[in-house]
Structures are given as structure tokens and as C-alpha cells.
Amino acid sequence: MDKPVRILLVLAHSETKTGLFNKFVYTSYYPSITLEQLSSITPDQYEVEYVDERYESVDLFWKGTLVGISTLTPNAPHAYLIADAFRKRGKKVVLGGYHPSALPEEAKLHADAVVIGEAEISWPQLLRDFENGELKPFYRAPLVDPEQIPSPRRVPGQYPSIGVVQASRGCPYGCRFCAIQNVEGSRFRARPVRQVIEEIRTIESERFMFADSSLTINSDFTKALFQEMIGLNKKFSCYGNINVLQNDDELLDLARRAGCETWLVGFESINQDAIRHIGKSTNKVQEYASGIKKIRDQGMSIIGLFIFGFDTDTPNIFKATLNAVNTWKLDRAGFAILTPFPGTIVFDDLDIENRIFTRDWAKYNLRNIVYYPKNMSVKQLFSGRNYIAKKFYSLPNCLRRSVQEKNLTFDRFLRRTAGDFLLNRYFQKI
Numbered sequence: 001m002d003k004p005v006r007i008l009l010v011l012a013h014s015e016t017k018t019g020l021f022n023k024f025v026y027t028s029y030y031p032s033i034t035l036e037q038l039s040s041i042t043p044d045q046y047e048v049e050y051v052d053e054r055y056e057s058v059d060l061f062w063k064g065t066l067v068g069i070s071t072l073t074p075n076a077p078h079a080y081l082i083a084d085a086f087r088k089r090g091k092k093v094v095l096g097g098y099h100p101s102a103l104p105e106e107a108k109l110h111a112d113a114v115v116i117g118e119a120e121i122s123w124p125q126l127l128r129d130f131e132n133g134e135l136k137p138f139y140r141a142p143l144v145d146p147e148q149i150p151s152p153r154r155v156p157g158q159y160p161s162i163g164v165v166q167a168s169r170g171c172p173y174g175c176r177f178c179a180i181q182n183v184e185g186s187r188f189r190a191r192p193v194r195q196v197i198e199e200i201r202t203i204e205s206e207r208f209m210f211a212d213s214s215l216t217i218n219s220d221f222t223k224a225l226f227q228e229m230i231g232l233n234k235k236f237s238c239y240g241n242i243n244v245l246q247n248d249d250e251l252l253d254l255a256r257r258a259g260c261e262t263w264l265v266g267f268e269s270i271n272q273d274a275i276r277h278i279g280k281s282t283n284k285v286q287e288y289a290s291g292i293k294k295i296r297d298q299g300m301s302i303i304g305l306f307i308f309g310f311d312t313d314t315p316n317i318f319k320a321t322l323n324a325v326n327t328w329k330l331d332r333a334g335f336a337i338l339t340p341f342p343g344t345i346v347f348d349d350l351d352i353e354n355r356i357f358t359r360d361w362a363k364y365n366l367r368n369i370v371y372y373p374k375n376m377s378v379k380q381l382f383s384g385r386n387y388i389a390k391k392f393y394s395l396p397n398c399l400r401r402s403v404q405e406k407n408l409t410f411d412r413f414l415r416r417t418a419g420d421f422l423l424n425r426y427f428q429k430i
């Protein structure tokens, strides 16, 4: 009998770090099931291994035949390096993910084939072509039907034990800075509730996270899902839009009863002009405070996500935002620098205006500045973002937030304090 073809799947990351802080950040804010879903759609006759480089480095001397590498923009230079290294050693390499989907011709310089967009249809086709010696340079397939969004195939114990579930794909909103539509498209597609529930039942850990870009795009679907989750005894966090959460008491009530602990919400800015400019006009700044209060009154936490560097931002935006987030009693917050990812409208706008000063993709990481801001200097934007992050995660602020939380059980206090401590240590060093 022929030996099975060995496939290595890699989630590229330029900085493999096993420290607690990184585990905490990846599992709390950036869940990924890319590798597990790819493994799941790979036909059984192949022998699949996978490496998430956020947690372990890839072995460039791996003995197998085909390497599939998925990468986001800041990790693309590293992904290209390992792709080149594998090809030098005679392996066939396939690149996919957000960055190769936005810039397939660039990715092709480092790969034998590039998968553009979702892989569920392309990947099995690519494997058939590979076996027949007919690998094509590019694979682009239509968006998959929601029933085909796969359950991940996990290797128990391989990576941190938080579960990740994807109940839907696609977002119709098209915010100018967001790259989600490059891969998932603009059509919202929800998996059958029964499938999602079955998957949640298989998660070993008590806690998990939804990897959906937003669980408030179709409230009817989310309510049906949450209704079925009541009684599963799980706790979870998920992304949602504040305008929906603010106005739908039934959704919030069902979320709490289903086990929701935390909503991650893209507020983006406290300036309505900026919100208008980026095309997220469903966000109403004057309703943020009452929306946050509603969520907290239901006993759920809220992590607010903000971006700095919009054309409407001036150097005053940092102090004004700090005052606002402290007054609103946000439980946590993320502060990013506007990053024009390839394939987004922001990228095209800034490029046309000749304001992008580097295409070193490694710097496209939400912490560095790669374009000339309009109403402040590069230095002001960089130090302003670091200022707010340091202040928000100063020890007095962390303590104040801990004691303000309702229904603070001991377990929750411990987890919260540990998380804040890690964030404090990290941000005091920047």
C-alpha cells in the first residue's frame, strides 16, 4: 500500500512566544481555528500535522510533501521566508489567508499555489490537482454555503485549552478599515443552530470563544442559538455591535442566560465624525454610555476596542478617549493604531493620496504607523496611543475596575486580576 501524503499546515507568526501574556492575548482577543478547520476539510487519506507558530516554531526540516501556510499581513514577510525555505528543500508550498487573498500575485512569488478567500471548496480541489501533477497557480472559489463551514478537527492538548467556535461568517457592513470581506465576503452566513450546538457540546473546557466577526449581525439567528445554549453550562465571549446590544434587551437577556461573560465591541472612536468617515454609522457615540451600562447591568463584561489615527483625529483624542472610557466603566479596552491592511478601502484611499510611507508588512501590526496621519504627526500618534494604553492599564485603574464589577465571584476576580496584571506589565514597558 502507498504511504499517505503528509501535509503540514502552518499558521505563520513571526514571534513565537510561549509566555503567559501571549497565551492570554491570543486566547482572549485573537482566537483562531484556521488550522483546525483546514485539517477538518482535508480528506482522510492524507496525514495532517499542524503548527500554530504563535505557540511553537515550525521545523523547516519537516519530512513530508506539501506545506500549507496561512498568514495575516504582519506575519507575511515571515510566512514568505519559511515558504522559501520549504521550497528550497523540495516541498510544494501553498499560501492562503488574509494577506495572500488580498495580494495573490505577491504571495505567488513564494508559493507553488495561492488559495484566495475561503478554502473549503478550493483546498480539496487543490489536493486533487496536486496528486495529478496539475497544481494551478491560483485557487479562488465561491463562498461556501453555511452548512459547509466545518467543525474544527482538534488535536487534544496541543495548544491552550480554550475552545473556539465559529457560528457564522461574513459581514455586510463594509467598514473602510476592515479586511473581513476579503476572505469571508459581505454575505452573512449562519450555520444551522443544531450543528453549532453539537460542536459546543464537544468542547472540553468550560469556557470558549466565538470566532465570529460579530454575533449581532442577525439577531434572530443569535437569539435562536443562545436559546439552545441555555443549560449547556458553558461560559463564553463574543464580538458584537453596540447599536444592537444597546437596543435589544431580549438578546442581552438570552446572552446572559446562555453563559455570555464578555462582549468585545468595536466602538472604534468617541468622535462621531470619525465613525461616519469609516462607514460604521450604526455606532452612535451618544449611546455608548447607556449601551455599556445595559450590558454591565446584566452582569456581563465589556471590552471596548478603539482605533486612533483617523483623519478626523487630533492630538486631543487620546485624553478625551481616556476620560470617556473611565467614565463609562469599560471593563477592558484595546487601543490600536489605524492600519491600512491591503485589500481595504483605507489602504486604497491612503495609497491614492500617497500617504503610505512603508510597505514593510511586518509593521502592519496595529502598533506601528505606516502612513502619514492628517491632523497630527507620526510621533504624536505613536506616543498618544502608548499614553492611553499605559494610563488605562496603570495599577490604580486596574484596581478601580476590579472593584466596580458587579457579581464579582472569587474565580472571576482571580482571572480578571491576573489578566489586568499581565496587561499592566506589558503596557508599562512600551
Ligand code: SF4
Residues within 6 Å of the ligand: 171, 172, 173, 174, 175, 178, 179, 180, 213, 214, 266, 280
Ligand atoms: S469592523 Fe466589524 S462591523 Fe465593520 S466590517 Fe468589520 S466585522 Fe463588520
